Amino acid sequence: MFKTFVVGLLLGAAAVGGVLYAVPVVNQHREASIISVRTNGGNAEAFYVNIPMDRILLGADGLASPVPPDLAWPDGMLSGELNTELFKLRNARDAVVGVASRIAARGPDQDAIIEWVLHVPARGSAYVTMQPEALEGGYRSGVLRHGTREFQSLSGSMTERWVAQEAGDDSPGDGRIELEVAFVAIGGAEE
Amino acid sequence: MKYLLALLAGLLLGAAAAAAFIVFNPLVSSSSLSPIEVSRNELLVLNYSGVAEDALAHTNNGESSINPQPSRVQQLWEPAVRQTDVTVTLLSGSRNETVGLGIKFASWSESTQLLSGEAVVDSLWYVYMPGRGSLVVGQRENRFQYLRDIVLPAHWSSSNSWKGQWRGNLTFGPGSLGTGVVVGGSGEFAELDSAAIETLTARAYSAENGPVAAEGQLTIEIPAAVSADSFEEGVVAGDTP
Numbered sequence: 441m442f443k444t445f446v447v448g449l450l451l452g453a454a455a456v457g458g459v460l461y462a463v464p465v466v467n468q469h470r471e472a473s474i475i476s477v478r479t480n481g482g483n484a485e486a487f488y489v490n491i492p493m494d495r496i497l498l499g500a501d502g503l504a505s506p507v508p509p510d511l512a513w514p515d516g517m518l519s520g521e522l523n524t525e526l527f528k529l530r531n532a533r534d535a536v537v538g539v540a541s542r543i544a545a546r547g548p549d550q551d552a553i554i555e556w557v558l559h560v561p562a563r564g565s566a567y568v569t570m571q572p573e574a575l576e577g578g579y580r581s582g583v584l585r586h587g588t589r590e591f592q593s594l595s596g597s598m599t600e601r602w603v604a605q606e607a608g609d610d611s612p613g614d615g616r617i618e619l620e621v622a623f624v625a626i627g628g629a630e631e
Numbered sequence: 632m633k634y635l636l637a638l639l640a641g642l643l644l645g646a647a648a649a650a651a652f653i654v655f656n657p658l659v660s661s662s663s664l665s666p667i668e669v670s671r672n673e674l675l676v677l678n679y680s681g682v683a684e685d686a687l688a689h690t691n692n693g694e695s696s697i698n699p700q701p702s703r704v705q706q707l708w709e710p711a712v713r714q715t716d717v718t719v720t721l722l723s724g725s726r727n728e729t730v731g732l733g734i735k736f737a738s739w740s741e742s743t744q745l746l747s748g749e750a751v752v753d754s755l756w757y758v759y760m761p762g763r764g765s766l767v768v769g770q771r772e773n774r775f776q777y778l779r780d781i782v783l784p785a786h787w788s789s790s791n792s793w794k795g796q797w798r799g800n801l802t803f804g805p806g807s808l809g810t811g812v813v814v815g816g817s818g819e820f821a822e823l824d825s826a827a828i829e830t831l832t833a834r835a836y837s838a839e840n841g842p843v844a845a846e847g848q849l850t851i852e853i854p855a856a857v858s859a860d861s862f863e864e865g866v867v868a869g870d871t872p
Contacts, residue, residue: 441634444634444637444638444641446641447641448638448639448640448641448642448644448645449641449645450641451641451642451645452641452642452644452645452647452648452649453645453646454645455645455646456646456649456650456653457649457746460744460745460746461746464741465744465745465750466740466741468711468738468739468741469710469713470711471711495705496690496704496705496717497704499688499719508688508701508703508704508705509703510701510703511687511701511704512687512701514721522761524719524734526688526690526717526719526734528705528707528709528712535709535711536711536712537712538711538712538715539707539712539715539736541736543732543734543757543759545759545761545765550762550763550764551817553764553765553817553818555757555759555817557734557736557757557767559715559717559736559738559755560711561711561712561714561715561738561739562711564753565736565753565755565769567755567767567814567816569816569817585767586812586814588755588769589753
């Protein structure tokens, strides 16, 4: 009987070890990436943010309508103009795939900056710095400064564009932000 | 029948012993010293409150013991972001003066391996310092010791809480020395390419509400070429030997 007990003891310990080894403790939900191959090298992918539905946070000095409405933004504690936004990030199928932040700032001794962080839990994060000036057609372009995990070995660019909801709607501030990324493996050629 | 009972008792005891070994694995040691802390380069130290209620905003899936705040902030309930926390917080310097804004994205990682004492979180800090510039810190955190030393004891305690003094280095990669990767974005940090660590000091934790008294610290190594630009006194902590 003692031998049976010892066998059980070993089996129990092995079972716990085996389960922890074989069964992932964390399993991130993955939406299939919708990526197209660009003619001149690299991959293109589009993300969207629906406004106001996907806006998690909007904070700035003296803002009359912050998001969420009960946000206590520290007026005056951060010098210069600073506009902080946090969004849910959607793919082309309109499924939420991550979260993103957009910082627009201009300090007393600093040029204007517009910067995005795209955080896709199953894939990694991308840090993109944008040109402050908008291009013709309402686009603004930027470059990937840093990526983690899946984005770590990539370089490339991103454009942002604000598309207002159709005229006649009674919510003039509604619309969506379109983000189009064009990433290529570091060392690859992007034209 | 008695053999079956003996086998069952053995199974249960073996499973419990294995679970206890994983939790109290002596090979998983507390490492509070990072190579950055003995670096000869200057260090930019940014402090923040580790209590979610002190942040400007904190959001998660709404089922965590840490309540999203403010109360009307959107929660991350969609499947792809359910295991993600986002915190927007003020960052302070060594004299407790506000020096910037930090946004932390943190997601549980699929590389978590409890057998080897790794409860991994992939996180990225975005830091904006008015008048100075912006940078990001990408890192992998290991929260195993935090869970083992604070969260589990809080749940086991009859008072549903933990009190004590705990300081730990959360960062354990992706840098080869267990540091996070720092990349500058604008201003005086535009050319920055460096390393960082995040440490946490906890004094009280509630099983129902999460951290009650805790402070976090981001320590960023500033290479000599970048630190030649003037830094405000007090924010740069060290010119360590």
